[in-house]
Every structure is written in C-alpha cells, then in structure tokens.
Amino acid sequence: MTTRGFVKLEIALPEVANLPSSTHCCYVKPHTSKLPNQQQDNTCSLFVVNPLPQPMWTLASVRTIFRQISSASHISNVLLHDCIDESRVSSIGSGVNYDLHINLSILSNPDLGSPLSEEEMLPFGTSVVTFVDRDGLELFLTNLTNINNNKSKKKDKIITWKGDENVSLGFERYSKVQNLVNRDEMEKIVAKSLLEFQNREKEAE
Amino acid sequence: IKNTKPSSKKAKISSQDIQIAKETAELFKSNIFKLQIDELINELKLKQSHCILIEKVLHKLNNLIGKIPNSTPLSLIEAQNFFSDKNIKIPFPDPKPNNLNYNLQYIIPDDVSLVGSFGLKTAINSKNGMSIDICISMPKSLIQQKDYLNYRIFYKKAFYLAYLTHYLSILAPENNLPIKLSYDYHNGNKLCPSLLIESINDKNDKNNLIFNKTNFKIRILIGLPFGIFESKKLLPDRNSIRIQNSLINSIDDLPPTPLYNASILSSTTYSYYLKYLYTTKKSTESFKDAAALGKLWLSQRGFNSNINNGGFGHFEFNILMSALLQGGGLNNNKILLHGYSSYQLFKGTIRYLATQDLCDDGYLSFNSLFDESDSNYKKKGFNVPTLFDKNTKINLLWKMTKSSYSILKKFAIETLDLLNDTVKDRFNQIFLINNNNLNLKYDSIISIPLNKLIELNEDKFGSLEKISFVTIENYLCNKIYKLLIEALDDRIYQIDIHLLKNTQPWSINKRKSSNDSNKDNYLLIGLFINPNESDKRITKGPLHTNKELGEKFVSFWGEEKAQIRKYKDNTVQWSCLWDISPTDSVVLTIIKFILDRHLSSSNNLHLLSNDLIINSSKFTSLLPKPLIPHSSNSQPLILPNHFIQLKLSFDKISKDLFNLNLPLKIKSILPISSSLRNTSIILPVPFATGNPDFFNECIIQLESSNRWPDEFISLENTKNAFLLKICNEILKNSSNIKDAFIIKDKNSIPYNSNILILKILTNDGYGFSFRILTENDEFLYLKSIENCSKLPNSQTQIQSIENSYLRFMQKYINSVKHHRSISILVTHYPYYSATVRLFKLWLDSQMILNHLPEEVIELIVLQCFIDNAPYGIPGSVMTGFLRVLKFLSNWNWIEDPLILDLSKDFNNGNNDLENDNNIINNDSYINKITDKLDLETYQNINKSFNKLRENDPQGVKVPYFIGTKDDISGKIWTQGISLVIASRLTSLSRVALNLLTNNDNIEINDKFLQLIFTPALKDYDIIIKFDMKKISSKKLRRSSGIYPNNIKFKNLIEQINNYENDGETVDDPILNLYRELISRFGEVIVWSVRKTGGLVDERVITGLIVPGNESRKFKVGMGYPMKLINGNDSNDKKDQVTLDIEDILKSCAILGGDLIKSIERKPIS
Known part of the structure; x- marks a missing residue:
C-alpha cells in the first residue's frame, strides 16, 4: 500500500499505564536530494515521514525496529527534525512555523551568518535513516513491502518499538534540570564559534 | 467573550470631536456625554400606557375614599371594639396605648392629593418598581394643639389609617377595584405606618384595572394640615415625649427627640414640598432631567429616602437642588442657575455634596418660601447632617445618620472625580454600574445576627434611649457606629451601618410587623478601609500625663488592653497593642475586641464575636501560608517579611556581581521576577526550591561597547562568553554563593536557540537567574526583519521573525518596564499584592495560569486598583478579588480596549476638586509635570486598538488589548493568548462571581469557597493522572515552602534550613513533562497543568483537543502525529490523514513512564 510513493511502516507500541498496545504509522521512501550520492538510483538513505518523537527515535531504537524487518540491513546514522517548538509557551501562540525554515543568523547578517544544520534543513516531523550500503536499503524496502502486502505475514511479524536503554524516560528524565550545560564544553564551543566568526569577518574584509 | 453591556454606544473620539467637546463643555461635559444623558433619560421615562392605567386606578380610588362615612368620636376601647370583629388592627406605633384621655375619629379628609415623584412628574423607571404616594x-x-406630645398625634393618625383601610377593604371589591392592602412603615419610620396598595395578581381575572404589570404600588400617607403645630416646639433639639425617669429632674433635662419631631413635622408638609418643588421645576427647564439623573445615581449606590437606606433619596436630592438654585453659598450666592443644563445641575449638586460639609463644619439653611429666598451655607454644624428649612423648621436630612452622610459624601467625591475626567469616558461608572452588592461594595462586611444582638443588648435600651432613637435597631446602629469610629479612627475611611433587610409590609390584621422578621436579619457593618493605616499594630491614646483622657481611654479599651508605652521620641502614651494576623486586617481584630467589650451580655458569658460573619477573612486564608515554625507564624498580610528578605538577598547578589572584574563592567541588573515585585503566589521562603518561582529572573546590562558582533549566533555567543566568565568569577570570588550553573534557554525566543542563562543559588537560600542584554540585540532583530522583507514571498517569514522580535521585547525590554511600574504601584496599593496573589492562585486552580503571561494578570488586577470607579480602591483581598471577577465577567474585550494609567503620581486627583472649572485645560502646568496618561497618548492607544480590531475583529490573534504608556500597541503581553482560554476565563469569572456575590447568602461558607478553587476536570478531553507515590504532594508542598495542611503536631513542623536536593534535579518533574508535552503536541492539544503542584493532592495534566485536524491531505511536514484515514481506497478519502490522538497519548505515556498512573480520554459523544 503506498501513498504518493511512500510505504507504510507500522510500529507496535507496547501497553503503558492503562493504555493498550497500539500502532504508530510512519511512511517511508528512499531519500533523494541534490547531492550526487542521494539520487534515486544510488541513495542509501530512507526518508521517514511521521517518525516517533525524539527520545523514542534514536539511533539505537531505530536500529532495533529496522532489524526486525531486515536483519541484514545496517544503519549508520539517523537524522531527525522533530516536530517540536520549545518556544511555545503553553497555548500562547506557537513561536515556530512548521512550514518554514528560518535562519535568523543569515537573516541578521547575510554575509557572515551560519547555515542551518543538515537536520534543521529537513522538513519538520521527518527523519532520514542512512544505511551502510544501498543493498541494505533495498532489502529493507522489499521486506517491508512484502510484510505490508501479505496479510498473514503481517499478523506474524509485528514490528515493535523497544526503546533505548541509554535514554531515560519518566521520573528520571523529568526530575533532571533540563538543558543543563557542561560549562567546560560550552566554553570550548563558544570559543570555537567566536573564532570561526572572526575568521569569516576577516575573509569578508 | 462578548458580553451584554448596557446600551451605551461609545463613539470614537477624533480630534475634531475634541474641539467641539471643548466648546460645548460649558453645557455638557462633551457631546458624547450629552448624547448618553439624552439616551439615558429617554430610557428612564415611565411607560405612557402604564401611566394611563394607573391614573384610572387612582381616579377610582379617589372616588372610593370619598364614599367612606365619618365615624363618631371613639374612646380607645370603643375604637378597639369597632375593629374587634373586622380582622383589622389599628397600626399603633410603640409604645402601644393602654388608655387615652382623648377620642379617636375619622372625618372626611380635607384633601386627597398626589405627592412624591409621581405627583411631581419626575418619577423614573426602576427595576424594583415604584410607589405612587397619595397624601x-x-x-x-380632629387635632388639638398639644397633640404633638407623647405620641398623641401618632395614635390619632393610626386610627385614621385603620378606619380608612377598613372601608377600602370593603369598598374596593364592591366596586371592582382589584387591589390588596397591607401596612408598611413609610421610609422605614416606625412612627409612620402607611397603607400600601398593590394590584392583585390573577391572570384569570379579566378586570381591566389590574395594574400588576406596571410594577407600581400605591402608598397612602396620612398627612396633617400644614402649620398645625407650632413648628418651633418641634425643632430637632426639643423634647416632645415627656417621661418619668430616675435620672431626670425636670422636663428641660429630657433628651431631644429629633426623629419623633421630624416625623410629625414632615407629615404636615407632604403637599407643601410638592408645591415647592413644582415651582422650582417650572422655573428651571432641566430640573426634571437632573432629578432623574440624581435619582438613578442615588439608587445605583443604594441610597433612597428610607432610614435604612441612607435616608437620602429622590426627594432630598431635589430639595437640595432647589435650595442650591436659591443660593447655597456663604453669602447667599447661587450655586446653581436656572438656565443650567441637566448635566450642570447634576454636577453642581454632586460638587456641593462633595465639597461642602453639611454635618460638622457647617450646614445649609434655606427658606422654602420663594419670596424670602434665602439659602446660605452656615459655618458650625450641628454634628448631624443638616439641610434646614427656616420656614418649616425641618431638617430635611433628618433621616440621615452621620454614617450614611459620610458614605454619600464619599460617593459624591468619587463621582466628581469621574465627572472631571478629561481623558476617559466615565458615563458607565457614574450612572450605569450598580454598586449595591454587599461583598463588592465594601472592603469588609461584618454581619451580626440581629436577634442575637438585640438579645444581648435589650437591657441597655432604656426609656431615655427609646425616646431618642425610637427603635432598638436605630439605637444599636448609632451605638456601634460611635464605638467603631472611636476605636478605628483613621484606620477606616467610612463605616456604613444598616440592617440587611428593610422592614417589610405586613398584614392589616396585625398592629405591627412581627419580630420574626428579625430572625434572618442582620446588622451589617460595611467598612471602607484605609489600607495605609489599617494594619498598624498600635493604637495610640493620650499622653500618660493627661489623667482625664487617660481614664477615658482605659474605660473604653479596658484595663487589660490599655497599656502605657514609651516611644522612641520619649513620649509616654496610653496605647493598645494588636496582634498581626496573616488573614485578618488589624481592623477586624479591633472590631471583634471592642464589640465584645461593649456589646456582649453584661456577664460576658456570651461574646458577640462568636456570632459575627466575616467573609473577607475567608478569602485571605486561601493564600498559601509560608513554611515557618509555628511560633513565628504571624506575618502580616500587607508586605510579609519574605518579600523583604528576598529583596535584601537580591541587593547582596547584585553588589557581588557589580564588583566582578570583567572586560566590560555590569551597568545594571534589572529584576523581572514576580517574587521581587511581591506578586508571586507563594511567598519566597529560603531554600524552597520546589516553588515554581524559586529562581528570580534578572537581566544584566553591560556597559556599552561598539564591538558586539552584528550576527545573531556570534552575538549570543559573545554574551555567553560573558555569562560563563561571570559564572566562574562569582564562584571564585563570592562567599555569598552556594552554587552556580548554566542552562540553555530554548524557550524564550523562537529561532534563537543560542541563549544561555546563569543560575545562582545563594547561601541565604534564594535563587536568581540572569541573562544578558546588549544594545545590539534589538538592532539585529530589526535588521533581520528588514533583510527578510527584501526576499521574495517573505510575508509569512516576516511574521515569524516579528514574532521572535516581539518575544524578545517581552522578555528583555517590556518585562523590565512592567516590573518597574508594578513594583512602585505595589507599595502604593497595600492590598494589590495579596489580591494578585490570590487571583493567580484562582487562575492556577482553574488550570488557566499557565496560559496567560503573569504580566497580563497583574495588569488586569491592577485595573481594579487604578481604575476603580465606582467602587474605590480595594481595601481587602476579598473585594480586590471579587472586583477583578466583576471586571472580567463584564468586560467586552472585542469592543473595548483596556487602557491603564500606570502613573506614579497619586496626588493629582485632589487637584481636580479645586481646578474642576479648568477641566479642559490640558496645557496647565500640573498636567505637564505629571506622568499621568494624557489625552494624546490615550487617543493613540485607542487608535492602535481600532487598527488591531480592523485586522482581527474576533480577537483570534490578540483577544485582549491592554494599552499603557509602556505599551501603546496594547498587545505586547497578549498577542497569541488563545481565544479559547480568554473565553473560558470570562465564563469562569461569571460563574464564580455569581456564586460569591449572591446577596441571599450572607455567609460564604468554606466548602463553597473551596469549590470555587477546584477545577472542573470533566470539561477536558484528556486527563493524565500521576502516580502520587513517585511525586509526593506532601514533599513538594514542603519544598515549595508552604505550610503543611492537616497536621497533628504543630511543634513538629520543620523549617527548611538548607538546599535539600543536589541542584541537578528538580522538585516537580511534572512541570518538565508538561513543558515537553506543549512543545511537542501543543499545536493540536491545549495542555493545562497546575503550576503550584505543592498545593494539590492529586496532580493532573489535562488536554483539550484543538478541532480542525480531523481530515487533511497527506503532506510532508504536517507538524503533528498523523495516520491515513482508513478506507482510503475510495477516491474522496485518498491520501487523507487525520490527527492520531491515540498515538499522541501513547507517546505521552511512554515519555512520562513511571510518573503516569493513567491517561483517560473523554468518550466522544
């Protein structure tokens, strides 16, 4: 079953609290872009629409899910542009427009601004899962289509989300001060960023 | 959030209008005001059809009266026998006569005439109906010269009335006049029973004289011939009731009987004054309209001629106006002129009431004979409100008390201020808003059950008191007033004392209204508190050396309470020391004490204070009590020490920061935290890290420099480098710091995720967080907008960046201005702080607080303090709170801009009294030096409003408009507030207000009040419940610094003496989860949570599903979890997706993990 070239990927979510198990639907297709290694016939990446939210969609948890479909497909990287607007203050207006990619840095200074990161350039609510090789991607898609098309197979083969043991949820996650910064690391990042900016300034002159 | 406001159509003001207004200001305040008055007067007119009908009834009634036969002279016994089989009693006033040495008789009356406002044709429409007086x-x-003595004339009148009543009760049905009869005290005066005639109310009766629907009643007054008694003998200072009393040696020593005397004289002048007023009306074109305005103004403030309603009504207002048309100045100069407009007549009369003292300093003396027109203000008053007619020798204010006069004057002063307002339209506040609700009107109201009060004090109402005060109720009101005025002195502005209910009409088969009516009646003490004085702990008395006054002081306060104290200036004075309380104003403590001392039973076995109902204390006790040891648990309500301690800590940390050695010096540290302006729900308790307001946000401004990068990331990083440096330095150098750390601020400004915040924990137990502002920030936002506008199709992008800019302005610029304004105003309005805190608590209890910026709430609450008409500045948390509810339930945000004058110049109001003739003169010196909102700014704000509503007529983007000098745009704080939340706030306010201001419930009971502070969970689509073992409420309550509830051993309560968690964890994980949920799913579900989790036993997060996402075409980048709609084989549903609520809830459950007990979804109906 495809929608505009997308293949449906159903992921079972276990029972939690009083909620019974349920299914989350993603829609996937090969990821293409202007880059020469991301053309229709050579891309190793899969474009995922409607992935699970960030703490549930990590490299480890994606690997666990994908392995259930094709154990021979190896994943090297997961990019995620989460549908999240942390500047939303309760229901007081959304700050982020999910239809736009805004780069304040470039807008404030078109000559010296920094570009958005690869993740930030993805549409909101999408993910790119990169396989180690093209075969892995193809095998994965074939298996997924097979599962989708064969009702009895689909029944047997329930693909389940299992979480990532490195990601804490619940009390452990939320009782931490959020966004706490390691000062030493931050000092380095800041210093580096400022140095780069100085270099850009010099180049511009 | 629309509302139904009285039909005052507000015109928009243009500069041209202003010009015209200036020209017409002489006659009317403004054109608009004139239009409003015209419309109002039209609305107040009696219905023509009603008048025609009632005239027919009156005509018939007159005929019937003419048919009543004369009686023979009857002795008391004969008179009583006459009625014995007739089911009618003679309404003799107290004391009931036992034997009389004169006869009672009815002879056809000399005259039957219409009197009162209907007779004068100045009557107006009123909700409660109207009575048409017939004299x-x-x-x-029938009358002898000495009948003025010892109730003789009253007994004769009573018989006369009963006889008339008897015949009417027979003649009316015989002649098809559909009426029912009852007795009623005229104006509540128990010496003057009257006959009240109402229409019968029978829908099946086809009689065309049924006048039920007119809402009119007819009142028959028994009048006496004008001049029948020698009026000199009935002057207010004369005695007319001669009694024997062991304390009295001669008649001259008997106390005066002013009420008695005036009751007689006034019943000789019903028709006389009608003629007097009629003549004035004839000579003054606008008199009638002004009279209508006056009557409405009085009734909106609870005044009428009834003794229990201030004793100043339509009649008294009109007489005053007439007297002022004849003169009224010190040298008979005229206060009002015959050519005045209705507005001028009304305003002139109000001004006279506001500025002239008719009680202590002087009185108004006039002559109702026009040929001897002589109306003067005379110095030296009689210590009672006095408007004296030299011709009739009546003090026309005889029904007033000092108490009611002081209230009338207060309202007049406030109204004069409104009339002088040159900036805002005040018509509503002057005429349309009804200020009769007990809980809204007074700062505090104390209700004493009347039966109990009488029972405890009957023995004090002796024969001398009886003749002076006529009734025990009058006596008690007077006594309590005197006691409280002396006890409270300048702690209060005014005291209003009256009974909850007026005496009701009663059956004609009873002599007087039964005492049962006292059962549900209360004596009410309404207080207008002076918050600057009310909570002082010491009442100072005379110097110790003054023996005589000292003795008086001791006898008033009692030997235990009155102490001699020595003060810093070495004076030794008699004084009383009062405990302070976190819930009661000292005023209430004093009242309870003094009532117990002077009005309890003589053996003090029963204390009156046990019976008092005081609602205001219940509201203050809702405020969370701070966690401090039991022994010191008595912080005052006004400015508790906690706020002061926090400020000291802030000063200390600021000093440390200023002293740091940085490449650029810190120029200023600007606080923007609610706790630092005394408006946080929970009092700041040291080490209470669970308080959601624990970290006090501040903004650091560095010295200016031209080296700030002009690119966002680098600018933020340069600031961050400073912040990191500050963090390192302060950890090294300050002994005052427990810990400091840095977090990323991802919330404040969309698209700017590089902001860092420095958080500091001080050794004295407070938390502060700092961010840096440079002179380049604003520039870069504006630059970005400019650059963006050069791009093609940039409109939506610009909107997003403008939004970032707005959020920047909120966080860094306007919050500072707001903080500054509020922290000054909070000291000027002592009850503001506690009111805001309670109001925030209420919003939080209704799960709304998180949806509104606290600044918005503070401004809305401020409205009731700075723009307080017609109520006055709240002097208690209860009135503050209720008036905020009142404001919110009435305000129409879509049509009206809220414009607030945050002026710190508080004395200007008084100048208006003197300068009110130059009201339009905006260029006056005074206007220039104040920071009051001027007309130009006001108009500019109005312009922004009109522009805003042109683009957003339904208030979808900006539901509230709040303009101030700091924010002409009116939307800095309110842009983006959800319309759903705004509407919900309006409707919740209405519900709460209706429940809390229901005058039928004298007592607001505690359970009921709790209910008002409980959320209606059934209104939500989703409820997430938490495992309360994981996050103990008890623990959170403690770590929030709130005193525990339901505790057994008060001595075991432990204070928090140090930081109890490690600094990397938080006390309330639910708030973090909530943040995550709104960040992720806030677009499709409106999530709500209580901010102050420590106050709730069962925590929940609720969700309302935003409609409109049921079916959309599939696309990449939807912004929310979705799934294809089933059955998408059919073409019409192909590629349609829907919001996947189940999936969201599952994600919530997984994210929340062990915190969550259950997630419930309301069944879809």
Whole structure:
C-alpha cells in the first residue's frame, strides 16, 4: 500500500499505564536530494515521514525496529527534525512555523551568518535513516513491502518499538534540570564559534 | 467573550470631536456625554400606557375614599371594639396605648392629593418598581394643639389609617377595584405606618384595572394640615415625649427627640414640598432631567429616602437642588442657575455634596418660601447632617445618620472625580454600574445576627434611649457606629451601618410587623478601609500625663488592653497593642475586641464575636501560608517579611556581581521576577526550591561597547562568553554563593536557540537567574526583519521573525518596564499584592495560569486598583478579588480596549476638586509635570486598538488589548493568548462571581469557597493522572515552602534550613513533562497543568483537543502525529490523514513512564 510513493511502516507500541498496545504509522521512501550520492538510483538513505518523537527515535531504537524487518540491513546514522517548538509557551501562540525554515543568523547578517544544520534543513516531523550500503536499503524496502502486502505475514511479524536503554524516560528524565550545560564544553564551543566568526569577518574584509 | 453591556454606544473620539467637546463643555461635559444623558433619560421615562392605567386606578380610588362615612368620636376601647370583629388592627406605633384621655375619629379628609415623584412628574423607571404616594390630610378639627406630645398625634393618625383601610377593604371589591392592602412603615419610620396598595395578581381575572404589570404600588400617607403645630416646639433639639425617669429632674433635662419631631413635622408638609418643588421645576427647564439623573445615581449606590437606606433619596436630592438654585453659598450666592443644563445641575449638586460639609463644619439653611429666598451655607454644624428649612423648621436630612452622610459624601467625591475626567469616558461608572452588592461594595462586611444582638443588648435600651432613637435597631446602629469610629479612627475611611433587610409590609390584621422578621436579619457593618493605616499594630491614646483622657481611654479599651508605652521620641502614651494576623486586617481584630467589650451580655458569658460573619477573612486564608515554625507564624498580610528578605538577598547578589572584574563592567541588573515585585503566589521562603518561582529572573546590562558582533549566533555567543566568565568569577570570588550553573534557554525566543542563562543559588537560600542584554540585540532583530522583507514571498517569514522580535521585547525590554511600574504601584496599593496573589492562585486552580503571561494578570488586577470607579480602591483581598471577577465577567474585550494609567503620581486627583472649572485645560502646568496618561497618548492607544480590531475583529490573534504608556500597541503581553482560554476565563469569572456575590447568602461558607478553587476536570478531553507515590504532594508542598495542611503536631513542623536536593534535579518533574508535552503536541492539544503542584493532592495534566485536524491531505511536514484515514481506497478519502490522538497519548505515556498512573480520554459523544 503506498501513498504518493511512500510505504507504510507500522510500529507496535507496547501497553503503558492503562493504555493498550497500539500502532504508530510512519511512511517511508528512499531519500533523494541534490547531492550526487542521494539520487534515486544510488541513495542509501530512507526518508521517514511521521517518525516517533525524539527520545523514542534514536539511533539505537531505530536500529532495533529496522532489524526486525531486515536483519541484514545496517544503519549508520539517523537524522531527525522533530516536530517540536520549545518556544511555545503553553497555548500562547506557537513561536515556530512548521512550514518554514528560518535562519535568523543569515537573516541578521547575510554575509557572515551560519547555515542551518543538515537536520534543521529537513522538513519538520521527518527523519532520514542512512544505511551502510544501498543493498541494505533495498532489502529493507522489499521486506517491508512484502510484510505490508501479505496479510498473514503481517499478523506474524509485528514490528515493535523497544526503546533505548541509554535514554531515560519518566521520573528520571523529568526530575533532571533540563538543558543543563557542561560549562567546560560550552566554553570550548563558544570559543570555537567566536573564532570561526572572526575568521569569516576577516575573509569578508 | 462578548458580553451584554448596557446600551451605551461609545463613539470614537477624533480630534475634531475634541474641539467641539471643548466648546460645548460649558453645557455638557462633551457631546458624547450629552448624547448618553439624552439616551439615558429617554430610557428612564415611565411607560405612557402604564401611566394611563394607573391614573384610572387612582381616579377610582379617589372616588372610593370619598364614599367612606365619618365615624363618631371613639374612646380607645370603643375604637378597639369597632375593629374587634373586622380582622383589622389599628397600626399603633410603640409604645402601644393602654388608655387615652382623648377620642379617636375619622372625618372626611380635607384633601386627597398626589405627592412624591409621581405627583411631581419626575418619577423614573426602576427595576424594583415604584410607589405612587397619595397624601390624605386629616381635618384640622380632629387635632388639638398639644397633640404633638407623647405620641398623641401618632395614635390619632393610626386610627385614621385603620378606619380608612377598613372601608377600602370593603369598598374596593364592591366596586371592582382589584387591589390588596397591607401596612408598611413609610421610609422605614416606625412612627409612620402607611397603607400600601398593590394590584392583585390573577391572570384569570379579566378586570381591566389590574395594574400588576406596571410594577407600581400605591402608598397612602396620612398627612396633617400644614402649620398645625407650632413648628418651633418641634425643632430637632426639643423634647416632645415627656417621661418619668430616675435620672431626670425636670422636663428641660429630657433628651431631644429629633426623629419623633421630624416625623410629625414632615407629615404636615407632604403637599407643601410638592408645591415647592413644582415651582422650582417650572422655573428651571432641566430640573426634571437632573432629578432623574440624581435619582438613578442615588439608587445605583443604594441610597433612597428610607432610614435604612441612607435616608437620602429622590426627594432630598431635589430639595437640595432647589435650595442650591436659591443660593447655597456663604453669602447667599447661587450655586446653581436656572438656565443650567441637566448635566450642570447634576454636577453642581454632586460638587456641593462633595465639597461642602453639611454635618460638622457647617450646614445649609434655606427658606422654602420663594419670596424670602434665602439659602446660605452656615459655618458650625450641628454634628448631624443638616439641610434646614427656616420656614418649616425641618431638617430635611433628618433621616440621615452621620454614617450614611459620610458614605454619600464619599460617593459624591468619587463621582466628581469621574465627572472631571478629561481623558476617559466615565458615563458607565457614574450612572450605569450598580454598586449595591454587599461583598463588592465594601472592603469588609461584618454581619451580626440581629436577634442575637438585640438579645444581648435589650437591657441597655432604656426609656431615655427609646425616646431618642425610637427603635432598638436605630439605637444599636448609632451605638456601634460611635464605638467603631472611636476605636478605628483613621484606620477606616467610612463605616456604613444598616440592617440587611428593610422592614417589610405586613398584614392589616396585625398592629405591627412581627419580630420574626428579625430572625434572618442582620446588622451589617460595611467598612471602607484605609489600607495605609489599617494594619498598624498600635493604637495610640493620650499622653500618660493627661489623667482625664487617660481614664477615658482605659474605660473604653479596658484595663487589660490599655497599656502605657514609651516611644522612641520619649513620649509616654496610653496605647493598645494588636496582634498581626496573616488573614485578618488589624481592623477586624479591633472590631471583634471592642464589640465584645461593649456589646456582649453584661456577664460576658456570651461574646458577640462568636456570632459575627466575616467573609473577607475567608478569602485571605486561601493564600498559601509560608513554611515557618509555628511560633513565628504571624506575618502580616500587607508586605510579609519574605518579600523583604528576598529583596535584601537580591541587593547582596547584585553588589557581588557589580564588583566582578570583567572586560566590560555590569551597568545594571534589572529584576523581572514576580517574587521581587511581591506578586508571586507563594511567598519566597529560603531554600524552597520546589516553588515554581524559586529562581528570580534578572537581566544584566553591560556597559556599552561598539564591538558586539552584528550576527545573531556570534552575538549570543559573545554574551555567553560573558555569562560563563561571570559564572566562574562569582564562584571564585563570592562567599555569598552556594552554587552556580548554566542552562540553555530554548524557550524564550523562537529561532534563537543560542541563549544561555546563569543560575545562582545563594547561601541565604534564594535563587536568581540572569541573562544578558546588549544594545545590539534589538538592532539585529530589526535588521533581520528588514533583510527578510527584501526576499521574495517573505510575508509569512516576516511574521515569524516579528514574532521572535516581539518575544524578545517581552522578555528583555517590556518585562523590565512592567516590573518597574508594578513594583512602585505595589507599595502604593497595600492590598494589590495579596489580591494578585490570590487571583493567580484562582487562575492556577482553574488550570488557566499557565496560559496567560503573569504580566497580563497583574495588569488586569491592577485595573481594579487604578481604575476603580465606582467602587474605590480595594481595601481587602476579598473585594480586590471579587472586583477583578466583576471586571472580567463584564468586560467586552472585542469592543473595548483596556487602557491603564500606570502613573506614579497619586496626588493629582485632589487637584481636580479645586481646578474642576479648568477641566479642559490640558496645557496647565500640573498636567505637564505629571506622568499621568494624557489625552494624546490615550487617543493613540485607542487608535492602535481600532487598527488591531480592523485586522482581527474576533480577537483570534490578540483577544485582549491592554494599552499603557509602556505599551501603546496594547498587545505586547497578549498577542497569541488563545481565544479559547480568554473565553473560558470570562465564563469562569461569571460563574464564580455569581456564586460569591449572591446577596441571599450572607455567609460564604468554606466548602463553597473551596469549590470555587477546584477545577472542573470533566470539561477536558484528556486527563493524565500521576502516580502520587513517585511525586509526593506532601514533599513538594514542603519544598515549595508552604505550610503543611492537616497536621497533628504543630511543634513538629520543620523549617527548611538548607538546599535539600543536589541542584541537578528538580522538585516537580511534572512541570518538565508538561513543558515537553506543549512543545511537542501543543499545536493540536491545549495542555493545562497546575503550576503550584505543592498545593494539590492529586496532580493532573489535562488536554483539550484543538478541532480542525480531523481530515487533511497527506503532506510532508504536517507538524503533528498523523495516520491515513482508513478506507482510503475510495477516491474522496485518498491520501487523507487525520490527527492520531491515540498515538499522541501513547507517546505521552511512554515519555512520562513511571510518573503516569493513567491517561483517560473523554468518550466522544
């Protein structure tokens, strides 16, 4: 079953609290872009629409899910542009427009601004899962289509989300001060960023 | 959030209008005001059809009266026998006569005439209906010269009335007049029973004289011939009731009987004053309209001629106006002129009431004979409100008390201020808003059950008191007033004392209204508190050396309470020391004490204070009590020490920061935290890290420099480098710091995720967080907008960046201005702080607080303090709170801009009294030096409003408009507030207000009040419940610094003496989860949570599903979890997706993990 070239990927979510198990639907297709290694016939990446939210969609948890479909497909990287607007203050207006990619840095200074990161350039609510090789991607898609098309197979083969043991949820996650910064690391990042900016300034002159 | 406001159509003001207004200001305040008055007067007119009908009834009634036969002279016994089989009693006033040495008789009256406002044709429409007064004059032949003594005339009148009643009760049905009869005290005066005639109310009766629907009643008054008694003998200082009393040696020592005397004289002048007023009306074109305005103004403030309603009504207002048309100045100069407009007549009269003292300093003396027109203000008053007619020798204010006069004057002063307002339209506040709700009107109201009060004090109402005060109720009101005025002195502005209910009409088969009516009646003490004085702990008395006054002081306060104290200036004075309380104003403590001392039973076995109902204390006790040891648990309500301690800590940390050695010096540290302006729900308790307001946000401004990068990331990083440096330095150098750390600020400004915040924990137990502002920030936002506008199709992008800019302005610029304004105003309005805190608590209890910026709430609450008409500045948390509810339930945000004058110049109001003739003169010196909102700014704000509503007529983007000098745009704080939340706030306010201001419930009971502070969870689509073992409420309550509830051993309560968690964890994980949920799913579900989790036993997060996402075409980048709609084989549903609520809830459950007990979804109906 495809929608505009997308293949449906159903992921079972276990029972939690009083909620019974349920299914989350993603829609996937090969990821293409202007880059020469991301053309229709050579891309190793899969474009995922409607992935699970960030703490549930990590490299480890994606690997666990994908392995259930094709154990021979190896994943090297997961990019995620989460549908999240942390500047939303309760229901007081959304700050982020999910239809736009805004780069304040470039807008404030078109000559010296920094570009958005690869993740930030993805549409909101999408993910790119990169396989180690093209075969892995193809095998994965074939298996997924097979599962989708064969009702009895689909029944047997329930693909389940299992979480990532490195990601804490619940009390452990939320009782931490959020966004706490390691000062030493931050000092380095800041210093580096400022140095780069100085270099850009010099180049511009 | 629309509302139904009285039909005052507000015109928009243009500069041209202003010009015209200036020209017409002489006659009317403004054109708009004139239009409003015209419309109002039209609305107040009696219905023509009603008048025609009632005239028919009156005509018939007159005929019937003419048919009543004369009686023979009857002795008391004969008179009583006459009625014995007739089911009618003679309404003799107290004391009931036992034997009389004169006869009672009815002879056809000399005269039957219409009197009162209907007779004068100045009556107006009123909700409670209206009575049409008919005066029936007893013939001279029935009255003897000495009948003014010892109730004689009252007994004769009572018989006369009963006889008339008897015949009417027979003649009316015989002649098809559909009426029912009852007795009623005229104006509540127990010496003057009258006959009240109402229409019968029978829908099946086809009688065309049924006048039920007119809402009119007819009142028959028994009048006496004008001049029948020598009026000199009935002057207010004369005695007319001669009694024997062991304390009295001669008649001259008997106390005066002013009420008694005036009751007699006034019943000789019903028709006389009608003629007097009629003549004035004839000579003054606008008199009638002004009278209508006056009557409405009085009734909106609870005044009428009834003794229990201030004793100043339509009649008294009109007489005053007439007297002022004849003169009224010190040298008979005229205060009002015959050519004045209705507005001028009304305003002139109000000004006279506001500025002239008719009680202590002087009085108004006039002559109702026009040929001897002589109306003067005379110095030296009689210590009672006095408007004296030299011709009739009546003090026309005889029904007023000092108490009611002081209230009338207060309202007049406030109204004069409104009339002088040149900036805002005040018509509503002057005429349309009704200020009769007990809980809204007074700062505090104390209700004493009347039966109990009488029971405890009957023995004090002796024969001398009886003749002076007529009734025990009058006596008690007077006594309590005197006691409280002396006890409270300048702690209060005014005290209003009256009974909850007026005496009701009663059956004609009873002599007087039964005492049962006292059962549900209360004596009410309404206080207008002076918050600057009310909570002082010491009442100072006379110097110790003054023996005589000292003795008086001791006898007033009692030997235990009155102490001699020595003060810093070495004076030794008699004084009383009062405990302070976190819930009661000291005023209430004093009242309870003094009532117990002077009005309890003589053996003090029963204390009156046990019976008092005081609602205001219940509201203050809702505020969370701070966690401090039991022994010191008595912080005052006004400015508790906690706020002061926090400020000291802030000063200390600021000093440390200023002293740091940085490449650029810190120029200023600007606080923007609610706790630092005394408006946080929970009092700042040291080490209470669970308080959601624990970290006090501040903004650091560095010295200016031209080296700030002009690119966002680098600018933020340069600031961050400073912040990191500050963090390192302060950890090294300050002994005052427990810990400091840095977090990323991802919330404040969309698209700017590089902001860092420095958080500091001080050794004295407070938390502060700092961010840096440079002079380049604003520039870069504006630059970005400019650059963006050069791009093609940039409109939506610009909107997003403008939004970032707005959020920057909120966080860094306007929050500072707001903080500054509020922290000054909070000291000027002592009850503001506690009111805001309670109001925030209420919003939080209704799960709304998180949806509104606290600044918005503070401004809305401020409205009731700075723009307080017609109520006045709240002097208690209860009134503050209720008036905020009142404001919110009435305000129409879509049509009206809220414009607030945050002026710190508080004395200007008084100048208006003197300068009110130059009201339009905006260029006056005074206007220039104040920071009051001027007309130009006001108009500019109005312009922004009109522009805003042109683009957003339904208030979808900006539901509230709040303009101030700091924010002409009116939307800095309110842009983006959800319309759903705004509407919900309006409707919740209405519900709460209706429940809390229901005048039928004298007592607001505690459970009921709790209910008002409980959320209606059934209104939500989703409820997430938490495992309360994981996050103990008890623990959170403690770590929030709130005193525990339901505790057994008060001595075991432990204070928090140090930081109890490690600094990397938080006390309330639910708030973090909530943040995550709104960040992720806030677009499709409106999530709500209580901010102050420590106050709730069962925590929940609720969700309302935003409609409109049921079916959309599939696309990449939807912004929310979705799934294809089933059955998408059919073409119409192909590629349609829907919001996947189940999936969201599952994600919530997984994210929340062990915190969550259950997630419930309301069944879809």
